[in-house]
Amino acid sequence: MKKQVKGNLNDLRQGAHNTWEELETSALTVRIGTPTCGRAAGSLDTLQTFRERIAKEGAEAHLIEVGCMGLCFAEPLVMINNPESGLPPILYGPITYEHVQRLVEGFVLGDDPCLELALGTVEFKEDGTPYIPEMPRFEIEERLILRNCGYIDPLNIEHYLARGGYLTLQQVLQTEPEKVVSEVEQARLRGRGGAGFPTATKWKLCRQMEKEPKYIICNADEGDPGAFMDRVVLESDPHSVIEGMVIAAHAIGASRGFVYTRAEYPLVMERLKVALAQAREIGVLGDAILGSGFNFDIELVGGAGAFACGEETAMIASIEGQRGMPRPRPPYPAVYGLFGEPTVVDNVKTFALVQRILEQGGEWFSRIGTPNSTGTAVFALAGRVEQIGLVEVPMGTTLREVIYDVGGGIPEGRQFKAVQIGGPAGGCLSESSLDLPVDYDSLKEAGAIMGSGGMVVLDESNCMVETARFFVDFLARECCGKCTMGRLGVKQMLLILADFVKGEGDEEDLDLLEKLAEDIGQGCLCHLGGSAANPVLTTLRYFRDEYEAHVKEKRCPALVCKELITYYVVPEKCERACDHCVLTCPTEAIVTDERTRLKKVLQDKCVKCGTCLDVCPPEYSAVIKVSPPEKVKELEEAAGG
Amino acid sequence: MAEPVTEKATVELTIDGKRVRAEQGEKILWAALAEGIAIPHLCAIKEAEPPLGTCRLCLVEVEGQGVVASCVESVREGMVVHTDGERAVALRRRAMELLLADHPLECKDCPKKGKCDFLQLSIAMKVKRPKNYRPFPREELPVDASHPRIIFDPNKCIRCGRCVWVCKERVGEVPFDFIQKGYEMRLTTFMDKPLGESDCTGCGECVEVCPVAALCFKEGG
Structure with a gap:
């Protein structure tokens, strides 16, 4: 890229625009998604194979590495635009290296669109957001944050500029900071980190403080298991977040910014470093931004892997070089933040939305979503759904639409049981909540939280007591340990739950667990610790019968908790001559009756590994799990010993 | 002695029905204690800013606001505080129960016998070690007697953080701090070296400032 004189952004953008137009209308392009998720699915092999084949064939094709389109179930994704074919761009997936030859011969060199590998054609909305008309999910989705994700090259700032990047910042720098704040206020934007605090209120408070310097922190410490929204945004479109941060800095009068992200996100770190250097080079970051009198620079900070550092005051302590522990609020960071100075801490997605709001106007934004929760929500849809991935829907979309229409429903014809929203400290909602609109207030009322946007779908094969134990185990290990409720209370909940999944405990313990959770929710030093009560309280609220089955009947209804199940071979179903289970059992716990050839599980030898159930041929499905364990005796007696 | 020329602004609030004047910015806890109104507390240090807020034993209720930590929340004009609100009392008891459940009750042979703030507070709060809790899986750690003056018994520590605060703020030395997280969080020296x-x-x-016998002077303190 040519070195540009600062303040000459318009020329640069015009050049980028021309190059982009040419690329879009007349060049043969192959876009390959190489974010972390795509790489895990093998996209680097796909990329390498494309590179080799295209070189070998001498084809004039542009290989473009892009970010994530959110269609995780179909990774690695490849998008080919062959203008000569007269066809629109086509999206393919999953494309491993084995499929590359077919695509090169078919659609790179020829005009055969290889429809057997295609997901659909790519079309564009008025604002340039790509969508796939063949996929019904795009009718529900509205991509404000993910607009560029999976379409532009995140390492090429010209792509961002060509799509209007930093134009908003140019305009914002000509406006009074108060006007920027009031635009965000008009948008009624609420923080995307999870708590949903009105962004403009925070900004105003910080702006009013008569103290210098002021700081901006972008919270990219995405620690929730199963959540990857912030990673995708930063890996796929880092400049939108940087632009949002510079706009925010102008609005509150900050001179320095930080992006605090996980060091376990190496690609985020790498791409942000490149993007920050590019931003400095074209003069949208650093001293005298775009020739104005405004100075602001951003520093990248890598966290050391502590979940607690996602809490804003712990994050501030960590940046200061202290142990990453939350401190009591108030005072809020907007008043007393980093190094004791006024500081605004916002989530990655909040900054990305700030850019959109200042571009399109607060009024426009406030019309999307619901009156109290405006705009869109990004979810990482995972668990027992057909099409896992990133989803961006307007606030107020129902859970049913997200799970069934966007996610494609539950696989293998199983029954939906619960949806876990808001990360480990979120809540598990039952089928009765499926028609709940997804917004901050509805979720809170139901006992869950918006959280950072994790959404894990559970079906009938998931035990809710074990699910609660799993999340509390995570929280007990990851809470900072500073206050009594967080350190000892959460651990005590875990000890009780660990007993429940073994069938130990009684109704009084259920009561103790519930009261303990309520106390932790109210008495913790920080909201992160307080939210540790959510997985327990919501599972007790919606799935109390499962808890009661565990403690009263020593029975696990979902047949998950190891201590409460036994394996049994159903005589009527067993083929008898087949010895799969006998031969694979690692502890020789399955024996064959010499006379009848029937199989029997010796319970004292069985370690409940489940191998017999896995290997029993599906046409027989003779191995079953039963709970409570004693039930196996009844079955054996009924079968005649 | 001459009267101070300038007085700090004060506010009036109500604590347990009693009208109280306190300096602007004062925390509820210290305002109450100054008026002889008792609120349990262990980790609180008046000069600590921001306050530690770790023990959760000083929770009170503020009308229109709910449960707050009185060592953290500043007084405001017209504020109405109840130290005996049902929820606050239950939460304070819960915090005390949790601390007791995790503390080795070997008071008979304890060097702090008779002057243990923690034990005295638990008696004042009428809280006993709960029987229905699951036992915490605390592993016994060696007592560090390497220092010529101070004995450090990590098993007795209730992790209030007072020692770390005074050492950093008053002395300026940082020979020890907390390491690990969650239940495993414990006080130790840099690289786990002996204190000596x-x-x-x-x-x-x-x-x-240690409310238990985690840090004692040698020869009976």
């Missing part, structure tokens, strides 16, 4: 090999000057400020 650390930078500890032995001033004893930490011993003075």
